[in-house]
Amino acid sequence: xxxxxxxxxxxxxxxxxxxxxxxxxxxxxxxxxxxxxxxxxxxxxxxxxxxxxxxxxxxxxxxxxxxxxxxxxxxxxxxxxxxxxxxxx
Amino acid sequence: xxxxxxxxxxxxxxxxxxxxxxxxxxxxxxxxxxxxxxxxxxxxxxxxxxxxxxxxxxxxxxxxxxxxxxxxxxxxxxxxxxxxxxxxxxxxxxxxxxxxxxxxxxxxxxxxxxxxxxxxxxxxxxxxxxxxxxxxxxxxxxxxxxxxxxxxxxxxxxxxxxxxxxxxxxxxxxxxxxxxxxxxxxxxxxxxxxxxxxxxxxxxxxxxxxx
Numbered sequence: 001x002x003x004x005x006x007x008x009x010x011x012x013x014x015x016x017x018x019x020x021x022x023x024x025x026x027x028x029x030x031x032x033x034x035x036x037x038x039x040x041x042x043x044x045x046x047x048x049x050x051x052x053x054x055x056x057x058x059x060x061x062x063x064x065x066x067x068x069x070x071x072x073x074x075x076x077x078x079x080x081x082x083x084x085x086x087x088x089x
Numbered sequence: 090x091x092x093x094x095x096x097x098x099x100x101x102x103x104x105x106x107x108x109x110x111x112x113x114x115x116x117x118x119x120x121x122x123x124x125x126x127x128x129x130x131x132x133x134x135x136x137x138x139x140x141x142x143x144x145x146x147x148x149x150x151x152x153x154x155x156x157x158x159x160x161x162x163x164x165x166x167x168x169x170x171x172x173x174x175x176x177x178x179x180x181x182x183x184x185x186x187x188x189x190x191x192x193x194x195x196x197x198x199x200x201x202x203x204x205x206x207x208x209x210x211x212x213x214x215x216x217x218x219x220x221x222x223x224x225x226x227x228x229x230x231x232x233x234x235x236x237x238x239x240x241x242x243x244x245x246x247x248x249x250x251x252x253x254x255x256x257x258x259x260x261x262x263x264x265x266x267x268x269x270x271x272x273x274x275x276x277x278x279x280x281x282x283x284x285x286x287x288x289x290x291x292x293x294x295x296x297x298x299x300x
């Protein structure tokens with residue numbers, strides 16, 4: 001089946017995730033061979049999707065991990081005390 | 090018996106030992122997921138302090154309730170579900186139900202989710218992807234997505250949960266995950282393409298001359 005651009009756009013996300021069926025995949029690839037616009041959209045979307053996995057894109061607050069484990073440690077000590085019956089009532 | 094069948098053998102071993110009394114190992118269990126927990130919270134509450142407080146509560150809650158983790162989901166999905174609930178609780182507290190209802194409306198809305206066509210993309214400027222400005226632009230664009238799209242995008246494309254896991258964590262069906270993910274990606278593409286065009290270095294002709 002011959003696809004128009006709009007039809008291809010509707011499936012770009014699934015195409016990137018490789019979750020379109022074989023037939024549709026073939027039709028999309030056929031379209032991409034001849035359509036520079038859709039190829040560019042696909043490439044740009046794919047490239048944008050490389051960014052989120054880059055740890056520099058979404059940084060954690062400085063000291064986050066340290067504070068998290070300190071809090072966890074406090075919690076563990078508290079539950080230990082409670083179990084042994086020495087903790088605050 | 091399905092108990093523990095879906096999780097990493099190493100992780101299952103850790104959990105068994107923690108539940109048997111080696112509590113300190115929980116630090117080790119949680120370490121690979123610290124980032125994920127924070128980003129999940131941030132995707133919902135959009136505020137650093139709230140996200141960090143929420144992340145701490147999530148981890149504490151997971152620690153307290155570890156015995157109720159049955160291993161019929163991945164540990165990461167279970168943890169993400171706790172994080173999402175914590176985030177939603179904080180959001181409700183902070184804003185009433187206002188934002189939630191706006192977000193819910195957004196799904197039914199027949200918006201324009203077509204990507205931005207571009208004609209002079211040329212070769213993929215990998216060096217452009219290295220730019221700090223582009224990462225900043227993505228951060229802003231993600232923060233500005235309507236909540237329901239942002240949450241799916243973060244779970245799927247940042248935390249790399251699969252469609253099923255994302256659906257499970259958010260309590261929606263896989264079809265809705267696909268639709269929201271597609272729209273989120275197209276909105277981001279649209280937002281970032283003009284940015285790429287205006288900041289990409291001039292294309293070079295032969296012998297490195299600018300065209």
